[in-house]
Amino acid sequence: MRILFITDPLETFKTYKDSTYAMMVEAASRGHELFFCLQSQLSLVGGAVEAVAQRLHLLDAGKDHDHGHGHAAWFRLDAPAAMPVPAFDAVLMRKDPPFDMEYVTSTWLLELAESQGANVFNKPQAIRDHSEKVAIAQFPQFIAPTLVTRDAARIRAFHAEHRDIIVKPLDGMGGMGVFRVGADGMNLGAIIETLGANGVRTLMAQRYIPEIKDGDKRILLIGGEPVPYSLARVPMAGEVRGNLAAGGTGRAQPLSERDREIAQTLAPVLWQRGLLLVGLDAIGDYLTEVNVTSPTCFQEIMQQTGFPVAGMFIDALERAVAARAARKGS
Numbered sequence: 669m670r671i672l673f674i675t676d677p678l679e680t681f682k683t684y685k686d687s688t689y690a691m692m693v694e695a696a697s698r699g700h701e702l703f704f705c706l707q708s709q710l711s712l713v714g715g716a717v718e719a720v721a722q723r724l725h726l727l728d729a730g731k732d733h734d735h736g737h738g739h740a741a742w743f744r745l746d747a748p749a750a751m752p753v754p755a756f757d758a759v760l761m762r763k764d765p766p767f768d769m770e771y772v773t774s775t776w777l778l779e780l781a782e783s784q785g786a787n788v789f790n791k792p793q794a795i796r797d798h799s800e801k802v803a804i805a806q807f808p809q810f811i812a813p814t815l816v817t818r819d820a821a822r823i824r825a826f827h828a829e830h831r832d833i834i835v836k837p838l839d840g841m842g843g844m845g846v847f848r849v850g851a852d853g854m855n856l857g858a859i860i861e862t863l864g865a866n867g868v869r870t871l872m873a874q875r876y877i878p879e880i881k882d883g884d885k886r887i888l889l890i891g892g893e894p895v896p897y898s899l900a901r902v903p904m905a906g907e908v909r910g911n912l913a914a915g916g917t918g919r920a921q922p923l924s925e926r927d928r929e930i931a932q933t934l935a936p937v938l939w940q941r942g943l944l945l946v947g948l949d950a951i952g953d954y955l956t957e958v959n960v961t962s963p964t965c966f967q968e969i970m971q972q973t974g975f976p977v978a979g980m981f982i983d984a985l986e987r988a989v990a991a992r993a994a995r996k997g998s
Contacts, residue, residue, distance in 0.1 A: 669757035669989060671695055672703045672721055674710070674774070676764055683742050685912075687966035687978075688762045694978035695985075696726050703756065704745065707763045707770065710753070710777045717753045717781035722746050753778070754785035758989050761790060762962045765800075765841045771961075772796065785996075787989055791942025795960050798943070801838045801872050803958040810930050810955040813875040820860045823873050827856055832876040834908065837863050842913030848876060876908075879952030883919060884910030886965045887931050887948040888977065891984030892939030894931035897973050898923055898950075899965040910951075918965070920972035926953045934958070944988060945981060 675681075675688055683689045692702055702724040709720040723746035753759060761778060763771065775792035782788050804811045815826045816838070827833050827849055835856075836846040845863055849856045864871050883900025900919045901910035910916040923931065927950060938946050938958070947963025949956045966977040 669695075669700045669986070670703060670755070671700050671985075672705065672719060672753070672756040672759045673724070673762055674705055674707055674719075674759065675762045677706065678704060678724075678743055678745075681742070685964075685967045687964040688760075688962070689742075690966040690970065690978040691760070691762075691981055692724070692726060694982045698982065700982075702726070703751075707774050709748075710774055711750075712777060712780065713750075717777050717784060717786070718750045719753050720748050721751050722748045752784075753781035753788075757787065758985055759786055759788045760985075761788065761792070761795070764962050766839050767800070767961060768839075787992055789942075789944040789985065789988065790946075790960055794938075794942040797941070798938075798958055798960045799838060800957050800959050800961065801836070803960075804955050807930075807934060807955060810933075810953075812877055812954040812956075815873040816870060817873075818864060818867050818870050820857075820864065820867065823860055823871065824856065826873050827853060830875040834874045834876055835859055835863060836872050836874075838870055838872055843909035843911035843916075844914075846909050848908045874956070877951040877954055877956075880908055880910060882952070884916070884956070885921075885927065885950045886963075887923065887927055887950060888963060888965065888969070889931060889935040889938060889943075889946040889948065890977075890980050891944055891987065892936045893980075893984075894923065894928065894935055895969065895975065895977055895980065896923055897921060897969050897975055898927055899968050912968075918968040918972075920969045926950075930955055944984060 681689055696702055703721045704724040705719045705721040711718050725744040727742055727744060775796050778788045779792040802816055813830060831851045833849050835849060847859045883902040885898040885900045887898045888895040897920050900921055901912055901916040902919060903910045904915040912918055930950060943960055945963055947959035969975060970977050
C-alpha cells in the first residue's frame, strides 16, 4: 500500500516514544510505501483535493534516535510533489491538537477527498463529531458527574454540590489548563475567569476522582477491538495530572474488568462511526475522555508488555482498506 501520513513536522518526533513513528516502522517492515505531508500542504485545486507530499524513507528503523537530547536524523525525504489524495491507498490523519479551525478545514478537505475515493483514517466527519472531552456524554453510564458550560454560576453550584472538582478547557491536550478545586473553593473564581476568558470559552467541570493517584489510564481501541493492556499515567508528587507531557509516569497493566466493560461497549460503536483508532482515558471506574485525533501510548505498551500494538493497528488498517476495495469492486 501507499500510505500518506499527515503529521506535525517530522523533526519534532521523539521516536523512542512516538506512536506515529511506531506505525511507520511497522508499515515499512511489511513493504508498504510511506509518504508524508503537513496539514498546511493540503489544497483544493480545480475541484480535486491534493497533497504536496514526499516519499518517506526510514533510516535504521530499529534504532532509538531521540532520547530527548536533540534530534538525530531518522528519515530521508524525496522531492515534494503535488499528488491527488485519492492516489494513496490509505491516508492517516495524525496531526496533534489543538482542534482549531485549521484542523476543521483539513477535515473538510479530507472529507471531500473521501467522496473522490480516498480512504481516510480516522474518518474526517467522525473526528469533527467527537469532541475529545464532550463525547463522553454519549456514554453516561460510564462517566462521573460532569458539567459543560460557560456559566460561572453553574460551575460554582457544581462545586458547592460536589466539593472537590476538576475544571478544564475543552480544547487542551497533555493536561494543559487542568485545575483541581478542593472543598475550600480556593481560587475557583480566578480559575473560571482565566480558563473561561470571562465567559467567552466553554469549560468542563467534573467531580474529582481520587483514583487518579493510581493513574489516568489510556485504553486503545483499534478496528473495533480493545488492546488488552492500558497505560496508567501516574501523576508526579503534588500533581493531579497523569499526562506524560505533564510529568506523569507510564505503567502498562492488563485491562481491569471495568476497563474491559467500557472498551467492549464503546469499541464497536466508535468503529462503526469510522474511528479506526481511539484512545479512551479512564480514571478508576470512570471514562473521562474519548481521544480521536492522534491517540498515543503505542510504544510504552509495546516496550513494557511485548504486545504488538503497532502490528495490531497495521493489521486493522490493511483489513479496512481491503474491505473498502471489495465494496467498491462489487
